[in-house]
Amino acid sequence: MQRIIYDEGIKKLEEFAKENKKILGFPIIPDQKLGTALWVSNREIRIKYIISVEKIKKFFEGLFEGKIYATKCLSCNELYFPPQTECGKCRMENVEWVELSGEGELITFTKIFVKPYSFSHYEDYIIGIAKLKEGINVTAWIEEKDIQKIKIGSKVRLKVTKRLPEEYLTYVITIIE
Amino acid sequence: MERKVGIIGVAYSKFGVRNDVNFNELAYESFKEAINSSNIDLKDISFLIVSNVGVWSSEPLPAVSLGEYLGLIGIGTLRVEAACASGSAAIKIAYDMIKSGEHEVIAVIGIEKMNESTTPIVVEMIGRAGNYFWEFENFGLTFPGYYALYATAYMNKYGAKEEDLCEVAIKNHYYGARNPKAHFQKEVTLEECMNSRYVAWPLKLYDCSPISDGSATVILASEDFIRKSGVKEPIWIRSIGASNDTSNLSKRENFLSLKATVEAADKAYKKANIDKDKLTKIFDVIEVHDCFTIAEILACEDLGLFKRGEGYKIIREKQTYIGGMIPVNLSGGLKAKGHPLGATGISMLVELVKQLKYEVEKQRQADIKNGLALAHNVGGTGHYAYVTILSR
Ligand SMILES: [Zn+2]
Numbered sequence: 272m273q274r275i276i277y278d279e280g281i282k283k284l285e286e287f288a289k290e291n292k293k294i295l296g297f298p299i300i301p302d303q304k305l306g307t308a309l310w311v312s313n314r315e316i317r318i319k320y321i322i323s324v325e326k327i328k329k330f331f332e333g334l335f336e337g338k339i340y341a342t343k344c345l346s347c348n349e350l351y352f353p354p355q356t357e358c359g360k361c362r363m364e365n366v367e368w369v370e371l372s373g374e375g376e377l378i379t380f381t382k383i384f385v386k387p388y389s390f391s392h393y394e395d396y397i398i399g400i401a402k403l404k405e406g407i408n409v410t411a412w413i414e415e416k417d418i419q420k421i422k423i424g425s426k427v428r429l430k431v432t433k434r435l436p437e438e439y440l441t442y443v444i445t446i447i448e
Numbered sequence: 449m450e451r452k453v454g455i456i457g458v459a460y461s462k463f464g465v466r467n468d469v470n471f472n473e474l475a476y477e478s479f480k481e482a483i484n485s486s487n488i489d490l491k492d493i494s495f496l497i498v499s500n501v502g503v504w505s506s507e508p509l510p511a512v513s514l515g516e517y518l519g520l521i522g523i524g525t526l527r528v529e530a531a532c533a534s535g536s537a538a539i540k541i542a543y544d545m546i547k548s549g550e551h552e553v554i555a556v557i558g559i560e561k562m563n564e565s566t567t568p569i570v571v572e573m574i575g576r577a578g579n580y581f582w583e584f585e586n587f588g589l590t591f592p593g594y595y596a597l598y599a600t601a602y603m604n605k606y607g608a609k610e611e612d613l614c615e616v617a618i619k620n621h622y623y624g625a626r627n628p629k630a631h632f633q634k635e636v637t638l639e640e641c642m643n644s645r646y647v648a649w650p651l652k653l654y655d656c657s658p659i660s661d662g663s664a665t666v667i668l669a670s671e672d673f674i675r676k677s678g679v680k681e682p683i684w685i686r687s688i689g690a691s692n693d694t695s696n697l698s699k700r701e702n703f704l705s706l707k708a709t710v711e712a713a714d715k716a717y718k719k720a721n722i723d724k725d726k727l728t729k730i731f732d733v734i735e736v737h738d739c740f741t742i743a744e745i746l747a748c749e750d751l752g753l754f755k756r757g758e759g760y761k762i763i764r765e766k767q768t769y770i771g772g773m774i775p776v777n778l779s780g781g782l783k784a785k786g787h788p789l790g791a792t793g794i795s796m797l798v799e800l801v802k803q804l805k806y807e808v809e810k811q812r813q814a815d816i817k818n819g820l821a822l823a824h825n826v827g828g829t830g831h832y833a834y835v836t837i838l839s840r
Contacts, residue, residue: 273568277568281566284566302467302468304467307467307468309467312506322581353579378601378702378703379604381593381596381597381600381648381650382646382648383588383590384646384649385592386571387572387584387588388571388572389572389588390588391568396587398588398597400597408699408700409698410589410697410698411586411587418649423600423601
């Protein structure tokens, strides 16, 4: 797991700085390659965003019922996914929630090996973009773990799934053929 | 009648892991050299524009920090962010400010100090350079991952292979090895590239630009100022074209082209009266945004240099080296020169100004016939695009 390697790196850095505070009086360590002096900041912050989903609550209610919703502007017929309840083009707020078929085909994909810190507890994951029958595209993880079995043009279906270990509902692309 | 805007001072610092200097000291390197090369007085500068993405570096107000350190206070400043295209965005603002007649001389400094944070954090923050909620929060896209989505689609459609992508890395490392300021100064072989580990399939480590620190400075001045102060050999900005595209990649029409590049280039060509059918004959040298190898192939096609699906073949035939159809990224590009985001777009102009004046290392000097050069700078994954045309 990449998380362990990442955390060990940070731990080593902090221990080195702590040690040098005792010896030198400062959290100053030499750069591993250049030998130049580096100050390891004593301050650290944790960022966790708190984001309003009030206007798109219906999307999450849908997921809870196993449905994936988009929105449709009633004045210009634009279909929105990700859903938005305001149409910037018309400057109107009258949209209707429409359930997506979830059926479509894969238009591209990748497998992530070097992961962001906050995703480093997962195994390598495959991300795809599917074009649905309705004409909109959806980005999501692909359930299939073997990249050799995935092709552009593969028939796919979206499925509501529980993401572990976080235990929240999201959606995933499944390969049908 | 619009005023012409010229470039009268240029420099960029050594790019790389710059743990030998802090944020301000890194900016000082390129600022000092640019001012010295321009022969102007600090008093002539009436505005400071700083291009910096930040996030990973400690200074929260980079423009203010540099203003104090470089002795540029009491004039007015701001910081510009357009992801990896911040540098070109900053240039555009300065260009418009001078063209409007409001300012005569503006200093534009691009800087990024990415190595003030650990690599996993940089990977995280740069991976968020798309749509946070619908792409990152749930699916953990990374910056290489975004471009890998384009690479997969391009390779599938046109039959390009991973080896073809490596050809871009080989060329850019070849020129990087001849640029003393490049992050990487060694050549790579096809074997080394092909054997490097996957970062985001099908992109491997050698397909990716590095996490770099660096600064670049350009001093822009009005035609009036240039005439009065007797600046020799200014390089003129002929035009700047800009465009932008959707935050969510899922909203893109296809993954074979960055539409924002096509649109930005069209605008720049139109404003500079460039014949789109003769691009490889018109421009002497080009710098394109090769944050990943696939990005250079897309850029060459999107700028209209080569036909769709032909880019990788032409690159494979070494037609983008000196002596080929059109030399591309003789600096080493983002791939080998390095990619300190805020500095990148500005360093492209520095490079091209020096190319047009025959001031780069001999082994990577293009033959200048028409005195025209083009810089192509992308922010994010085609989220922002800027095309700048320079002339002697
Ligand atoms: Zn509408």
